[in-house]
Amino acid sequence: MIPEALALSAVLFTIGAVGVLTRRNAIVIFMCVELMLNAVNLTFVALSRLYGMTGQVFVIFVMTVAAAEAAVGLAIIIAIFRHGQTVDLKNINLLKG
Amino acid sequence: MSAMPNFFYQFQFYLFGLIAIASAIVFVTRRSPVAAALWLVLTMFCLAALYVMLEAHFVGVIQVLVYAGAIMVVFLFVVMLLNLGQPSELSDLRGKWGRLVAGLLGLALIAQLWAVTGPEFRSSLLQPADHITTELRERGAVGAVAQPLFAEHLLAFELTSVLLLVAIVGAVVVGRRRGLR
Numbered sequence: 001m002i003p004e005a006l007a008l009s010a011v012l013f014t015i016g017a018v019g020v021l022t023r024r025n026a027i028v029i030f031m032c033v034e035l036m037l038n039a040v041n042l043t044f045v046a047l048s049r050l051y052g053m054t055g056q057v058f059v060i061f062v063m064t065v066a067a068a069e070a071a072v073g074l075a076i077i078i079a080i081f082r083h084g085q086t087v088d089l090k091n092i093n094l095l096k097g
Numbered sequence: 098m099s100a101m102p103n104f105f106y107q108f109q110f111y112l113f114g115l116i117a118i119a120s121a122i123v124f125v126t127r128r129s130p131v132a133a134a135l136w137l138v139l140t141m142f143c144l145a146a147l148y149v150m151l152e153a154h155f156v157g158v159i160q161v162l163v164y165a166g167a168i169m170v171v172f173l174f175v176v177m178l179l180n181l182g183q184p185s186e187l188s189d190l191r192g193k194w195g196r197l198v199a200g201l202l203g204l205a206l207i208a209q210l211w212a213v214t215g216p217e218f219r220s221s222l223l224q225p226a227d228h229i230t231t232e233l234r235e236r237g238a239v240g241a242v243a244q245p246l247f248a249e250h251l252l253a254f255e256l257t258s259v260l261l262l263v264a265i266v267g268a269v270v271v272g273r274r275r276g277l278r
Contacts, residue, residue, distance in 0.1 A: 001110050005151060008114045012121055012140070019125040027130050027176055031137050034168065035121060038144055041160075045153045049229055057246045059156050063163050064257045068264035070168050074175045075272035081179050082274070 005046035012039035026077050026087040030070070037066050109209060110150055116202070117143035130176045134169055141165040152229050154238035 012035060019032030041059045048055025081087055117140050124136035141164045148157035232241045246254060 001107070001151070004110065004114065005147065008117065008147070011118055015118070015121045015125055023125070025130055025181070027172065027181065028133050031130075031134060031172060032125065034164075034172075035124070035137060035140065038141060038164070041156075042144060042147065045148050045151050045156055048153065049151055049227070052228065053232065053241055053245050054249075056153050056156050056242050057250055059153070060159065060242065060246065061250075061253060061257060063159060064261065067163060067168055068261055070171055071264050071268040072271065074171060075268040078175060078179065078272050087179065087181065 002046050002049060005042060009039045009042040009046070012036075012042070024089050026080070026089055026092075027074075029089070030073055030077070034066060034070070037062060105212070106150070110147065112205065112209075113143045113146045113150075117147070130181050131173065134173050134176065138165050138169050141169070152233060154233070155242045 016032045016036035016039060019035070020029050023029050023032065041062055044055040044059045044062070048059075077087055080092060084091060086092070120136045120139040120143065124133050124140060127133040127136060141160060145157045145160040145165070148154075148160055229241075235241075236244060
């Protein structure tokens with residue numbers, strides 16, 4: 001079932017990437033990134049059946065980093081919302097010349 | 098990888114895979130962030146089931162506890178803190194077809210649960226023996242992950258704790274109101 005798992009992982013990663021590119025709500029884009037991380041985790045788990053437990057150990061690390069990233073990213077989103085009362089990325093263009 | 102997995106295993110694998118893809122597509126297309134987050138939770142539960150079927154039992158449990166349980170709750174908390182959920186959009190997929198699909202899916206999952214508890218199907222879920230299954234049988238689901246984590250990757254593990262501390266401090270500093278000293 002490893003080829004099927006890898007194909008599923010590729011499909012999920014693509015859906016996440018499409019979401020990042022098409023959505024404009026910052027929180028939804030963040031959740032799409034989480035979906036992409038999950039797809040990569042599925043690849044690690046599937047390949048760990050072939051190459052040993054290191055893949056599963058790496059999944060633990062990826063989840064830890066994802067948790068840290070979610071905490072910092074959501075704090076940034078809250079700060080942006082306090083600044084401009086919006087999380088729509090269309091309206092966040094302070095750096096535009 | 099010598100023996101082909103049997104039909105029951107394959108059916109479960111494809112069912113959870115299809116639910117994962119379908120809920121991911123629905124997740125990307127929802128307009129309300131609350132509905133999107135809940136669909137993403139469904140995707141993560143399906144992925145946890147696939148992890149367990151791929152002999153990663155501990156990772157499956159952590160997926161449910163950390164991802165579906167903790168990270169998505171933080172996301173929902175922020176959505177509701179900022180009052181971004183659009184209540185008119187919450188009742189999505191509530192039509193006749195939505196209920197039909199939901200009912201059929203629930204029946205299929207209950208039938209699977211019933212089949213797994215029966216003795217004739219339980220043995221068919223056992224995977225052909227390879228090095229992962231033997232390691233799981235020797236050390237248990239947690240020990241098989243913990244042994245390389247605390248032996249070969251100890252430095253990375255300790256660095257992760259520093260990363261978490263930095264992330265917590267950073268989140269507090271970024272998220273606090275300006276002017277509060």
